[in-house]
Amino acid sequence: MSLVELISTEKTKPDLLDRLEGFFTSELGKNILYAKDKPGFIANRIGVFSIAACIHHADRLGLDFDTVDALTGTKLKRPKSATFRTADLVGLDILKHVFEQFDQVLSDDPWHAYFKTPQWLEYLFEQRALGEKTKAGIYKKEDGEIRVYQPESQNYNKANYEIEASVKSILKTNVSRWIAALRANQHPQSQFLYSVIKDTCLYSAYHLQTIAHSTRDIDWALHWGFGWEVGIFELWQANGVQASLALFLQDDANVSTPNWINGVTDFYTDKGAYSPSEDDYTPYSKHVVYDRQLHRPALMGESKHGQGVTIFENDSVKFFHENDGIAIFSLKTKLHTLNLEVIDSLKQAIEIAEQDFRAMILWQDSAPFCAGANLYEIVAGAKLGMIDHQNLFTSFKKKAWQLLKPNLPNIDNLKPINEVIELLQRVLMSLKYSKIPTIAAVEGLALGGGCELLMHCNRRVSHTESYIGLVEMGVGLLPAGGGCKEMARRAAKHKDLFTTLAQYFEQIGLAKVSESAKLAVDMGYLDDNDVIVSQRLELLHVAKQQAKLMINEHYRPEDVNQAFKVGGASAKANILAQLTNMRIGEFISQHDELIAQKIADVLCGGEVDANTEVNSQYLLDLEKTHFIELLKQDKTQERIEHMLIKHKPLRN
Template sequence: MSSNAAAMRRVAVLGAGVMGAQIAAHLANADVPVVLFDLPAKDGDPNRIVTEAIANLVKLNPAPFAVKERAESIQPANYDQHLKELRSCDLLIEAIAERADWKADLYRRIAPYLNERAILATNTSGLPLSLLAESVPETVRERFCGIHFFNPPRYMALVELIPCQTTDPAILDLLETFLVSVLGKGVVRAKDTPNFVANRIGVFSMVAAMHHTQALGLSLDLVDALTGPAIGRPRSATYRTADLVGLDTMDHVIRGSALALRQDPWRHYFTVPDWLNALLEKGALGQKTRAGIYADKGKQVLDPATGDYRDVGAQADEVVRALLKIKSPTEKFAALRASEHPQAQFLWAIHRDVFHYAAVLLAEIADTARDVDFAIRWGFGWSMGPFEIWQAAGWRQMVAWIEEDIAAGKAMTATPLPAWVKQVDGVHRPEGSYSAAEDAYKPRSTLPVYRRQLYPEQVLGEAPPRYGEAAFENAGVRLWSSGDGIGVLSFKSKLHMIGDEVLEGVLEALRIAEQRFDGLVLWQTEAPFSVGADLAQALPALQAGDIVAFENAVAKFQRTTAALRHAALPVVAATQGLALGGGCEFLMHCDRVVAALESHIGLVEVGVGLIPAGGGCKEFALRAMREAKGGDLLPFLRPYFEAMAMAKVSRSAEEAKQLGYLRTADVIVFNPRELLYVAKTQARALAEAGYRPPQPRKIRVAGRAGIAACQMMLVNMRDGGFISPHDYRLGLSIAHALCGGDVDANALVDEDWLLGLERRRFVELAQTPLTQARIEHMLKTGKPLRN
């Protein structure tokens, strides 16, 4: 069977519940034709169950669709009328309720309609594949497997791929290729064991936290203060995560684990506490019912002892916070273990027991320790997986401490550590990660799809990435190459802010690249692309009244973006995460942008009381002229004006195209690890096509008529109380720069004219007290001030 991901020409999702509908949404995001099935409605439109599910998707937050219009790409269907549609589907993803008998009935019903190459996959979160396979016709069993998405499917990186004994290995390769490149997922191949990999370890980590919460008498909000970012876990920590997931879901998972994990030495800990049962009985299921462990929009938290809510406010003790700030993981864990403070004891205990559990289970649930660590990172949002944390803290010392605690009866079970933990110094090495089942260090997958990941995500202990030979480097940037004729320019500043060192570096790097390379890619080794200009660097000159120096800095920014636009070689930007303000303007001046789906792009200068002045207004004026094709400019200028005046930021790369920050020819990729590969390919293609830089040209502008039209919008917003007088002034300044200033409608001006308007308005605004207050507030708080 071909390993080409394009072989998935059409996909059916069976089940329009929460998971099935969102899986269908993400397939639609990726332009994969998708048919969403469910039972026929008992009255009215037979497809009503599916159409209502799709309508509900549009209302969800976070949004399952990259843009709302993607909802129209899902074809509704029901099992009574449309089973013939399955004949043209290459992949069927079953996502109905976790009932083996219901799944068996569905498999028997759809079997006659499957084509000879169709893959049947179940999205079960824990039912044995071997059991489900018994209900699959023998002719289909080699094409049957598990494909477990995590919720919400658009945003959660992890997908577990689970074979059963009859699964053809080529099927798994094809699915992994499709999931990784087309849907942008991190794939872990799990064994057919209860709860697979991520939920087996992740749910236990929550059970262990609940056990130690009660044993040490800690409050629930205190545990969340301890188990969030302070230890490399999500802000939702432990109990807020339970509310997000849904307490009914937690109850189902815990009870299901207790039934499934009959041989698990920790099985008796998988019990639902009385306080959780009480919440379930009241229908307080978490965020979806607006009350659960937390209530009143998170301002109150349950007191398990009384069953009442109290104000949130518990914080980690100062002594424990100091321990968590110790940089050396070895010293940190030694200090936590030695401390008699209950909070420190709690933190030591939850780590110790997860290490213990993961070590005992490794051979049973996963091929390598790498799979466990990636599963927890991608599925539960930890910054490091359990084996990585253990290895960073000192493998052998931790083994000794865990064994001491087991012998002393402090661990959750007396089950000994497996023998292999004493025979290794760690589970991750440059040559591979440890497989307990095979007693060997195994390298990464050699599937061809991973060649597109030039710098794949790493686990602790692997050889650090080498980013090629430097051709130029200063305090702000590094220009380097891997010997393929394409230069790569990466910023070195915090959050890749654009200050003087970056501007100097970009200008010099462009000069060198024009001499040495066929193309240039702007790519950061980690997100974000850039949060914009370094305001802290520019503020002192402004406060000192040195307006000449301040304006010169703005002019230098403009020279840099112009140099990107008119470079003698193709320049391609690769972006993920934030590209704001000046970062967005850098993108707008490149010949092409390759953007990860989860890119948040926008010209947000009004948030700090300024307007785009790195060529953003000029670029939008140029784009409007091209789109108008000689006709009325205003309909094309209006959305660009609104985007800048309202500081709109895209919630996806596709929405960035709708807002105009990206162009139709710009490329969207779903796996951010493929950004550099695709960007280099685009640069190479432009170079091979005989690239010539665009020449400066006259720009037809809307002039005074355009400014007046924008001003009418601003007056209505100001008089309606939607914007402040200063926002009105900012919007009017944007209108002047976008429409070409005090000239006739349809006048022709050059780029320098528009850049001059941007620069002068920018400098004028920067001298106002209200703008300076906005800048200072942003620098202090990281949040915009609306004054």
């Protein structure tokens, strides 16, 4: 988690805190909050209370641990580990210790009873079932399946939760409808969620002035410290501050509420976040370090920073600028995947940028950078017989497909796959050899086509936590947007061409992904002169700095026809010899071997002599040919469909 809480005492020098805030923010990539010196500070005081409220109401309503986790995880816009899996990860001994500490030091807290250590937690502690670190806690794995602890029997049973349909339906609606709808639904699961939300809202309001400076502090503490997508005051405001308060008080007339809450209609406005001590709305910190965060995130209800001037926008992309001569291209697709509209839009954006701007940056306002190609469009094209041609029956097939699969994305504009590959290759080459510098600002996943996208930019600025790789092997394909070509070009710059090619082949053949930006340099996906930053919110700022540096250095693109040496048939023979051994040893399947052979053919430049010089287009043509050949294979189509449905690779 990125949260760091700073606590000022009477003896703390203000300039020390100022320096710490700058250092932690920029150099370590942390997010800073100033907490008051109270038990649990901000994040743990509210976050642990939320866990305590879950335990209290689950016991009251008779809900099992796994049911609570199903309800309080991603469906509630909180981490997948939810409540009790989080407890196992942290350690039940730690949770027990925190409960005991809060029970001891918060004796005057109106919700003091919630912090009593439950009997089942005492029992698991005595049994040394402390969670993940002891391989057993609330959950444990037996015979390959996850089992959940049952306090009544003190045994572990197979998880058997099921979210009630009406509750699931409510959680699918906008968060602004949750409180009233959950309260009105009498199912125990709904009453559980309503009660936990109600208590957490009231608890946060009651203690706000004691532990924090504004509502913003508590919500960001929950975002940054506990991984919540929606803070408790954000949720409350979305449902109406006074309307929700009235419901809470109807159900809990004797609850303690602070005086300030009665006059507040919004916790957040364009002026900032509400501060009870100021009885006003306070803006964000003016610390100079935040000048580097051009699109600083805002909570629901606050005004957003840096919207820019839109050049064009559609369902898949936004292309804009910020009055500094630098164009910015951002994806809006799910996981920022590459579909046909993205490719067409990127082509248009490059043309506009070359005409009207001095540089162009590829940047997303949130991770990932790009999770790769839209597999649905690829498999749809394959199933409709549109791999390398289109005929009179294609339009009828498309309509039939849409009728049979009405809930899936529209494919009316789908082109034959070979045409899409050619278009992608041309667009990425125009990105690489653009008249103006192109910079990729990378965070999170950059896989497959996303990796190819960043490799074709002239420079990359990457967050430390960037996970980069050419992973097409996992869906039975090879990189065909220039990924193999780029790796072959990069290998040619090394003294030991053959050894480097073998390394790159292994990476692509095993679909390896870098575990960090630093490791991506070692793997050849990033260059030594690329920039790595610790603070993700500084990516765009640093990318703009790099763009201006390249402009000032009078950037000129390389020659698109520049030739480079390839390993040729001898390098390919060495690679394939190892491949045969792996096949004989049954470490890979026959289809794995086929894919790997085609990857090796492209990386090594086909059947040419060692050190033969080729140009980029030669390898791009090889990529496209082998990609189409593989896509026609039933086993490849099975792999793609399996990935779309199961979200994990199929080894067939």
